[in-house]
Amino acid sequence: MSELFEEFDDIACLAEGLDSPDPGGRIIAVIELTDSADPAAIPYLARAIQDENPGVRKQAAQGLTDFDGPEVASALVGALTDIDQSVIEAAAVSLTELKDPKAGDVILPHLNDQNEVKLAACFAGIKELRRTEALGPAVTALQHSSEDVRQQAVSVIGWLQDEGALPALREAAKDSSVQVRRTASFALGFSQSEHAEAILITGLKDPEWLVREAAAETLAKSGSKSSISKLRDALNDDFWQVRLKAVRSLEKLGAHEAAMEIGAMMDLSIPNLRKECAAVLGELAVPETAQFLEKYVDDSDPDVRKNVRWALGKLAA
Numbered sequence: 001m002s003e004l005f006e007e008f009d010d011i012a013c014l015a016e017g018l019d020s021p022d023p024g025g026r027i028i029a030v031i032e033l034t035d036s037a038d039p040a041a042i043p044y045l046a047r048a049i050q051d052e053n054p055g056v057r058k059q060a061a062q063g064l065t066d067f068d069g070p071e072v073a074s075a076l077v078g079a080l081t082d083i084d085q086s087v088i089e090a091a092a093v094s095l096t097e098l099k100d101p102k103a104g105d106v107i108l109p110h111l112n113d114q115n116e117v118k119l120a121a122c123f124a125g126i127k128e129l130r131r132t133e134a135l136g137p138a139v140t141a142l143q144h145s146s147e148d149v150r151q152q153a154v155s156v157i158g159w160l161q162d163e164g165a166l167p168a169l170r171e172a173a174k175d176s177s178v179q180v181r182r183t184a185s186f187a188l189g190f191s192q193s194e195h196a197e198a199i200l201i202t203g204l205k206d207p208e209w210l211v212r213e214a215a216a217e218t219l220a221k222s223g224s225k226s227s228i229s230k231l232r233d234a235l236n237d238d239f240w241q242v243r244l245k246a247v248r249s250l251e252k253l254g255a256h257e258a259a260m261e262i263g264a265m266m267d268l269s270i271p272n273l274r275k276e277c278a279a280v281l282g283e284l285a286v287p288e289t290a291q292f293l294e295k296y297v298d299d300s301d302p303d304v305r306k307n308v309r310w311a312l313g314k315l316a317a
Contacts, residue, residue: 010036010038011036011038011040011041011044014029014032014033014036014044015029015033015041015044016029017029017032018044018047018051023051023053023055023056026048026051026053026056027055027056027059030045030048030056030059030063031059031063033045033048033063034062034063034064037066039067039069041067042067042069042071042072042075043071045060045067045075046060046064046072046074046075048060048063049064049076049078049079049087049091050078054082054083054086057082057084058084058086058090060075061076061087061090061091061094062090062093064076064091064094065093065097068097068098068099068100069102070102070105070106072094072103073098073103073104073106073107073125074106076094076095076125077091077106077110077118077122077125079091080115080117080118080121080122088117088121091121092117092121092124092125095107095122095124095125096125096127098125098128098129099128100129101129103125103129104129104131104133104134107122107125107126107129107131108126108131108133108134108137110122111126111134111137111138111141112140116144116145116146116148116149117148119141119146119149120146120148120149120151121152123138123141123149123152123153123156124152124155126156127152127155127156127159130159130160132160134156134160135156135157135160135162135165138153138154138156138157138160139157139165139168141153142168142175147177147179150172150177150180151177151179151180151183154169154172154180154183154184154187155183157169157172157187158183158184158186158188158189158190159187161190163191163193166188166191166193166196169184169187169196170195170199172184172187173185173188173199173202173203178208178210178211181203181206181208181211182208182211182213182214183214184199185199185200185203185211185214185215185218186218188200189218189221191222192223192224194224196222197222197224197226200215200218200219200222200227201215201219201230202215203215204216204230204231204233209237209238209239209241209242212234212237212239212242213239213242213245214245216231216234216237216242216245216246216249217245217248217249219231219249220248220249220250220252220253223253224253225254227249227253228250228253228255228257228258231246231249231250231253231255231258232246232250232258232261234246235247235250235258235261235262240268240270240272243265244272244273244276247262247265247280248276248280250280251280251284254284255284256284259281259284259286259288259289260286260288260289262277262280262281262284262289263277263281263288263289263291263292263293264292265277266278266293266295266296267292267295271299271303271304274299274301274304275301275303275307276307278293278296278304278307278308278310278311279307279311282310282311282312282313282314285315286315290312293308293311293312293315294312297309
């Protein structure tokens with residue numbers, strides 16, 4: 001018997017466990033089929049995801065994470081309307097692991113589904129597949145009542161990197177949901193247009209620090225030095241997380257003029273921020289900032305000490 005048929009027989013033998021009257025036995029069979037990593041196991045796992053026992057269905061949904069393709073997508077999309085929440089959650093996670101663009105053929109017809117949980121999961125699943133056909137439904141979904149649906153739709157738009165979608169992202173950046181606005185800020189990172197930069201600069205003044213943090217981080221991707229002055233303003237934000245992202249972006253934009261302000265932030269009592277400031281000062285290598293670094297050569301935090309000494313070495317060089 002050829003090796004191909006031997007492998008098929010092996011999978012068929014493992015699949016016999018799916019007929020066990022004991023749910024535990026069926027779960028073991030699902031685990032063994034998953035561990036085989038053989039695509040021939042996919043039809044059996046698709047069958048198990050419809051088992052009468054929720055534990056078996058959940059295990060099958062988790063197991064399909066290790067496989068790919070339209071058949072996997074079909075089984076997972078079907079599980080998104082399961083009566084058991086744990087099965088739905090497992091299927092939604094596995095759906096995001098798909099990498100085969102052809103799996104998008106299965107997901108696309110569901111991008112206008114009335115079930116908001118299923119709709120959000122389908123947007124999350126098709127995001128990294130970068131199917132351009134998903135752009136229209138994603139833009140439409142920005143008007144959906146579900147925050148989760150809107151957030152996932154914004155992510156899809158960001159991954160597709162279509163300049164024509166900037167007006168939609170501009171509106172999403174004004175959404176009532178913090179998470180939607182935050183996701184929109186990250187999504188704008190693909191564009192180097194003045195319009196995208198203007199939206200992000202506005203985001204630096206958002207009432208929620210999570211949005212300001214995202215805007216401060218994303219601005220560096222534009223490569224435009226015109227945002228440096230606004231990022232310098234962000235160094236005085238009430239939240240150190242926003243300051244940290246602003247520091248990183250200023251370094252990426254080569255903002256040597258901000259080095260002294262960054263150096264002064266070394267005196268703040270937040271180790272993570274001191275560590276980042278020290279690293280950035282080393283990259284900017286402005287000699288006058290040595291005075292700030294020398295004070296923390298023996299900092300109580302080992303990561304701060306390491307970055308300070310590295311930065312001083314860069315300045316000395």
